[in-house]
Amino acid sequence: MDLLPVLVVHGGAGTVPRERSEQSVSGVRSAARAGYAILRGGGSSMDAVVEAVAHMEDNPSYNAGCGSVLNVKGEIEMDAIVMDGKALGSGAVSAVRNVANPVRLARLVMDKVVFYPPCGQCAFAQEMGISEVPPESLVTEYSRMRWKKNLEPGANPVESQMGKMGTVGAVAVDREGNVACATSTGGMLNKMEGRVGDTPCIGSGGYADNQVGAVSTTGHGEVIMKVTLARLILFHMEQGHTVEEASDMGLAYMKSRVDGLGGVVTVGPQGNWAARFSSLQMAWAAAQKDSLHYGLYAGEHFTQSIDDPH
Amino acid sequence: MPAVIVVHGGAWAIPNNLAQDSVNGVKAAAREGMSVLKRGGNAVDAVEGAVRTLENNCVFNAGHGAALNTRGEVELDAIIMDGRTLASGAVSCVKNIANPVMEKARAVMEKTVHVMLTGQGANMFAESIGMNTVPTEMLVTQNERKEWEKHKNYVTGVMEDFNSQWAHDTVGAVAVDSAGNVACATSTGGIRNKMVGRVGDSPIIGCGGYADNSSGAVSCTGHGESILKVTLARLILSHIEQGKSVAEASRVSLKYMGDRVQGAGGAISVSPSGQWAATFTTERMAWAAVHNYTLWYGLDPDENLKEPFTY
Numbered sequence: 144m145d146l147l148p149v150l151v152v153h154g155g156a157g158t159v160p161r162e163r164s165e166q167s168v169s170g171v172r173s174a175a176r177a178g179y180a181i182l183r184g185g186g187s188s189m190d191a192v193v194e195a196v197a198h199m200e201d202n203p204s205y206n207a208g209c210g211s212v213l214n215v216k217g218e219i220e221m222d223a224i225v226m227d228g229k230a231l232g233s234g235a236v237s238a239v240r241n242v243a244n245p246v247r248l249a250r251l252v253m254d255k256v257v258f259y260p261p262c263g264q265c266a267f268a269q270e271m272g273i274s275e276v277p278p279e280s281l282v283t284e285y286s287r288m289r290w291k292k293n294l295e296p297g298a299n300p301v302e303s304q305m306g307k308m309g310t311v312g313a314v315a316v317d318r319e320g321n322v323a324c325a326t327s328t329g330g331m332l333n334k335m336e337g338r339v340g341d342t343p344c345i346g347s348g349g350y351a352d353n354q355v356g357a358v359s360t361t362g363h364g365e366v367i368m369k370v371t372l373a374r375l376i377l378f379h380m381e382q383g384h385t386v387e388e389a390s391d392m393g394l395a396y397m398k399s400r401v402d403g404l405g406g407v408v409t410v411g412p413q414g415n416w417a418a419r420f421s422s423l424q425m426a427w428a429a430a431q432k433d434s435l436h437y438g439l440y441a442g443e444h445f446t447q448s449i450d451d452p453h
Numbered sequence: 454m455p456a457v458i459v460v461h462g463g464a465w466a467i468p469n470n471l472a473q474d475s476v477n478g479v480k481a482a483a484r485e486g487m488s489v490l491k492r493g494g495n496a497v498d499a500v501e502g503a504v505r506t507l508e509n510n511c512v513f514n515a516g517h518g519a520a521l522n523t524r525g526e527v528e529l530d531a532i533i534m535d536g537r538t539l540a541s542g543a544v545s546c547v548k549n550i551a552n553p554v555m556e557k558a559r560a561v562m563e564k565t566v567h568v569m570l571t572g573q574g575a576n577m578f579a580e581s582i583g584m585n586t587v588p589t590e591m592l593v594t595q596n597e598r599k600e601w602e603k604h605k606n607y608v609t610g611v612m613e614d615f616n617s618q619w620a621h622d623t624v625g626a627v628a629v630d631s632a633g634n635v636a637c638a639t640s641t642g643g644i645r646n647k648m649v650g651r652v653g654d655s656p657i658i659g660c661g662g663y664a665d666n667s668s669g670a671v672s673c674t675g676h677g678e679s680i681l682k683v684t685l686a687r688l689i690l691s692h693i694e695q696g697k698s699v700a701e702a703s704r705v706s707l708k709y710m711g712d713r714v715q716g717a718g719g720a721i722s723v724s725p726s727g728q729w730a731a732t733f734t735t736e737r738m739a740w741a742a743v744h745n746y747t748l749w750y751g752l753d754p755d756e757n758l759k760e761p762f763t764y
Binding site for chain 2: 220230231232233237238331334335336337338339340344345346347350364365368369370371374375378382400401
């Protein structure tokens with residue numbers, strides 16, 4: 144049975160406060176529908192993942208685009224990556240400011256530029272006709288509240304991360320069998336200025352290769368980098384493991400070797416997919432064969448028709 | 454357990470007028486790295502020491518002698534990684550600081566909870582720990598200023614640039630100490646006339662370098678975008694994990710990079726048991742290694758010269 148096309152999104156691995164769990168789940172479902180609509184219409188996996196992630200960047204509930212966490216200075220610096228599995232093309236931005244959709248900027252980097260992109264500067268964005276937005280438009284009350292709380296003595300930054308919705312991302316396989324991934328984040332709460340996490344680092348925040356599959360990661364950025372989690376999972380798939388096994392092996396290794404938690408969405412070129420996490424929760428949704436699958440807590444797997452309006 | 458150090462000074466078509474200096478430079482760096490190990494330093498100390506020596510040498514494109522971006526400024530990237538804990542420190546797009554790798558990247562690794570800092574934030578961190586900034590002119594050599602002027606006057610794409618032998622080079626080192634710990638370090642000024650703020654492969658963990666006590670350490674050089682696309686350092690180590698020798702793993706990975714994304718480059722690798730290799734698909738790569746009281750070095754393909762190393 145044909146499993147293509149397929150799209151899987153995540154809205155961050157961590158500990159979602161109960162009062163925010165509904166918006167977390169509805170947001171990933173909405174993003175999955177938006178991305179899947181593109182695939183159903185014959186669009187590319189790259190277009191689909193960018194659309195799904197941009198959707199979540201625009202949603203103030205997530206730590207990406209609007210709703211991003213604040214750095215130690217109370218400002219927003221965002222990272223994003225896209226990767227296309229056919230030619231291994233990739234585009235990334237790091238520590239970028241005042242842009243509503245870093246994932247779209249990363250896409251432009253891949254398409255327009257031979258080089259990797261500006262770190263922190265918006266000159267490229269302007270050249271591409273992407274307008275700068277006022278920094279305040281990206282800041283939510285929730286992020287400002289968490290930033291203030293984290294300035295208090297004795298606050299534990301890593302634990303505070305896990306209490307906030309995280310990075311967003313998506314992987315997809317289109318009808319042609321091309322895979323793609325996209326990941327976007329505001330990074331770590333109260334991070335040092337200029338801190339770059341796993342998200343824009345190819346092999347860590349994401350990786351896509353038509354011969355193997357695609358992964359988008361979320362969790363504690365520094366530990367994801369130490370094990371180059373996305374690439375590690377794909378190495379396991381190259382060795383013959385299923386999307387689920389490979390994802391679990393990568394996450395287990397990250398936990399045992401460097402004591403870090405996270406989550407991934409993974410897809411194989413034939414359309415097999417997995418949404419796995421070692422943290423308490425990860426909001427995720429997958430669209431395939433006109434069905435929408437989703438969950439938040441470990442073991443959860445709800446299904447409904449993709450066309451169901453709720 | 455015998456200690457090993459391997460260094461490289463960049464994989465590209467090194468012109469004859471730079472050849473002797475490049476070889477002398479990598480030999481000096483390898484000697485320095487091994488001296489650190491002999492004095493009781495660990496693998497991280499050794500790669501830091503070796504790369505510092507390379508950075509301070511104007512013939513290489515790192516620190517002094519680094520290529521200028523489109524604004525005529527010096528921007529530097531670097532990474533260091535400790536195979537024992539997988540701890541890593543990287544900086545990208547840092548300006549006006551000499552020796553970014555060694556002090557800065559290591560400081561990111563040891564003095565922050567982060568793995569990578571970029572741009573202004575990276576500069577501010579350096580200042581906060583008392584690292585001096587130096588004026589751009591101090592880091593800009595006459596040769597680089599001339600090259601920059603030349604390139605400003607006509608546009609060349611990266612591939613053309615690379616193939617026409619005006620490619621960037623990068624410096625790096627890998628080591629295994631007597632305790633069996635491995636480490637890597639890579640530093641670069643990036644491609645000449647690159648777009649302001651471009652981040653290449655060097656500071657990206659798994660691409661410019663990677664170190665893991667369970668498999669080995671790698672430092673890469675060559676066409677940055679290609680190295681990124683195949684996550685070259687991590688790829689080489691995955692082949693070692695699958696049972697290939699260090700040399701075979703490097704060869705297979707560089708071949709894959711050439712076939713899949715038409716990129717050329719080089720890599721130095723070392724395993725925890727002391728196996729090492731210096732492999733490249735570019736015309737030349739200046740490299741040197743010290744192992745068992747022998748200093749090995751080369752420049753052209755299949756060149757494997759040696760002389761005794763006395764400490």
